[in-house]
Amino acid sequence: MALAHDFDYARPQSMAEVLDLLNTHRDKAKILAGGTDLIVSIKEAMMAPELLIDIKEIPDLGQIHREGEQIVIGAGVTFTQLLEDPLIKSHFPMLWDAAATVASTGIRNRATLAGNICSAVPSLDSAPALLCYEATVHCESKSGLRQIPIHEWFLAPRKTLLQPDELLSKIEMPIPPRNSTGIYLKLGRYNGEDLAQAGWGIWLDTENHYRIAHCALAPIPKRAPEIEALLNGNALSDALIERAAALVESAIKPITDIRSSREYRVHISRVMLKRGLLAARARLQGEEVEPKALLGGFA
Amino acid sequence: MKEISINLNFEIRSVWVESSETLLDVLRDKLGVKSPKCGCERGDCGACTVLLDGKPVRSCLILAVEADKHDIITVEGLSADKLSALQEAFIQYNSFQCGFCAPGIILAVTELLQKNPHPSLLEIKESIAGHLCRCTGYTPIFDAILAISKGDK
Ligand code: FES
Numbered sequence: 295m296a297l298a299h300d301f302d303y304a305r306p307q308s309m310a311e312v313l314d315l316l317n318t319h320r321d322k323a324k325i326l327a328g329g330t331d332l333i334v335s336i337k338e339a340m341m342a343p344e345l346l347i348d349i350k351e352i353p354d355l356g357q358i359h360r361e362g363e364q365i366v367i368g369a370g371v372t373f374t375q376l377l378e379d380p381l382i383k384s385h386f387p388m389l390w391d392a393a394a395t396v397a398s399t400g401i402r403n404r405a406t407l408a409g410n411i412c413s414a415v416p417s418l419d420s421a422p423a424l425l426c427y428e429a430t431v432h433c434e435s436k437s438g439l440r441q442i443p444i445h446e447w448f449l450a451p452r453k454t455l456l457q458p459d460e461l462l463s464k465i466e467m468p469i470p471p472r473n474s475t476g477i478y479l480k481l482g483r484y485n486g487e488d489l490a491q492a493g494w495g496i497w498l499d500t501e502n503h504y505r506i507a508h509c510a511l512a513p514i515p516k517r518a519p520e521i522e523a524l525l526n527g528n529a530l531s532d533a534l535i536e537r538a539a540a541l542v543e544s545a546i547k548p549i550t551d552i553r554s555s556r557e558y559r560v561h562i563s564r565v566m567l568k569r570g571l572l573a574a575r576a577r578l579q580g581e582e583v584e585p586k587a588l589l590g591g592f593a
Numbered sequence: 594m595k596e597i598s599i600n601l602n603f604e605i606r607s608v609w610v611e612s613s614e615t616l617l618d619v620l621r622d623k624l625g626v627k628s629p630k631c632g633c634e635r636g637d638c639g640a641c642t643v644l645l646d647g648k649p650v651r652s653c654l655i656l657a658v659e660a661d662k663h664d665i666i667t668v669e670g671l672s673a674d675k676l677s678a679l680q681e682a683f684i685q686y687n688s689f690q691c692g693f694c695a696p697g698i699i700l701a702v703t704e705l706l707q708k709n710p711h712p713s714l715l716e717i718k719e720s721i722a723g724h725l726c727r728c729t730g731y732t733p734i735f736d737a738i739l740a741i742s743k744g745d746k
Pocket residue numbers: 630631632633634635636637638639640641642651652653654
C-alpha cells in the first residue's frame with residue numbers, strides 16, 4: 295500500500311540540478327533528506343508535495359568539515375554523524391548534548407540537523423545550541439546565496455525564512471574560544487521519542503560571558519538577553535543564580551499543551567537554569583557532566 | 594512505477610515500486626519479508642526497524658525508492674544459517690512474548706554490539722529507547738543483552 299498521496303521522486307547528483315528543480319517546481323517540491331519529519335507530514339496530510347527532491351547523493355552535503363575558524367555542517371548530516379564527530383564533541387558540547395537527546399538511534403541515523411531547523415517546531419532541541427554558537431544558515435537558489443544569522447531564521451511555529459526556491463545547503467558556526475563551554479538540558483517525559491517539555495542551553499567562558507537560550511518555552515526558540523545581561527561580567531554565586539532564576543518567568547512565554555502545563559514549564563525552567571549554570575561551570579572546570587543525570591536521569 | 598534494486602539479506606532483489614511506497618510496505622508486501630512489523634507507521638515504536646547500510650532505521654519513514662542500490666538486512670538475513678547468539682539469548686531469557694517488538698530490538702542491538710561489544714546497561718537502554726514493548730516490561734530484554742555483553746560471544 296502506498297501513501298495516500300502520490301508524488302514524483304528525483305535523486306539529483308549535483309547542486310545545480312537541485313536548484314534547477316527547485317526553481318521550476320518551487321512550493322510544489324519538498325527537499326527530502328532524512329525524511330523522518332517529511333514522511334510523517336505527508337502521511338498525516340499536512341503536506342502534499344508533487345515532487346520530492348532527495349539530496350542524499352549530492353557530494354559535500356553529507357560532510358562535516360572545518361574551514362579555518364568555522365565548522366561547516368552540510369544539509370545531509372545526520373544527528374548520528376554529529377554524535378560521532380570528534381570536532382563536535384570537543385568544540386560544540388552543547389550541540390552534542392542536543393543531538394544525543396533527539397528521538398532515538400533509529401531516527402538519529404536518518405534525521406538531519408538541517409531538516410530539524412527547517413521543521414522549526416517550538417521544541418527544537420538543536421536550536422538553543424545553534425543560537426548560543428551563533429550559527430549562520432546558508433540558503434542557495436538560482437539567484438544566489440543568502441547567509442542568515444540563526445536568530446533571524448525562525449519566524450513562527452513551523453515558519454522560517456527559507457524561500458520555496460531555496461535549499462538550506464549548510465550551517466556554519468565559528469569555533470568557540472578554548473576557554474568556553476556549553477551544556478544543553480532537556481526535560482522530556484521519557485527517553486526515546488518525546489519532544490521537549492522544556493529545553494535550556496547555557497554557554498559561558500572563564501571571563502564571565504554568558505549566552506542563554508531556550509526551546510519549547512515560546513513560539514520560537516530564543517536567546518534570553520535579559521538573563522544574559524544580568525549574568526554578564528559576574529562570577530556565578532548562589533545569589534546571582536537566584537536572581538537569574540527570578541528572571542525566568544519574564545524571559546519565556548510557555549503554553550499549556552499535552553506535554554505539560556504553563557505553570558510547570560515556568561517552575562521547571564527555574565530549576566533547569568540553576569542546575570544548568572552550575573553544570574556548565576563544572577564542565578568549564580574540566581568535570582565530566584552527563585546532562586541527563588541532572589534531571590532525574592534515565593527512566 | 595520505477596524499478597529499484599536492493600541488496601536484501603545478501604541477495605540482489607529488483608522490484609517495481611511507486612515513489613510513494615514505503616520501504617516497510619515493499620519489504621512486506623512485494624518482497625515477502627515479514628519480520629519488520631507495522632506498529633505506528635510514524636517512527637515512534639521501532640517495530641519496523643531494518644538495517645540500512647548497517648545502521649538501524651525506521652522503514653516506515655523511508656521510501657522504497659530511497660533504498661535503491663542500498664543494503665538492507667532484516668532478521669531473516671541475520672539468521673540465514675543459524676540463530677545469532679543474541680537471538681539464542683532472547684529465547685533463553687524469555688525476552689519476548691508476542692514477539693512484535695523483537696525483530697526491531699534484535700537488529701538495533703546487533704548493531705550496538707558490533708560497535709560496542711560490552712555495552713553498559715545505560716548504553717543498552719539508550720540503544721533501544723524508542724523501541725516499544727507492550728509485553729515484557731523490558732527487564733528480560735535487558736537481561737538477555739547483558740548476558741551477551743558480559744560474555745565474549
Ligand atoms: S512502524 Fe515504524 S516506527 Fe512504528
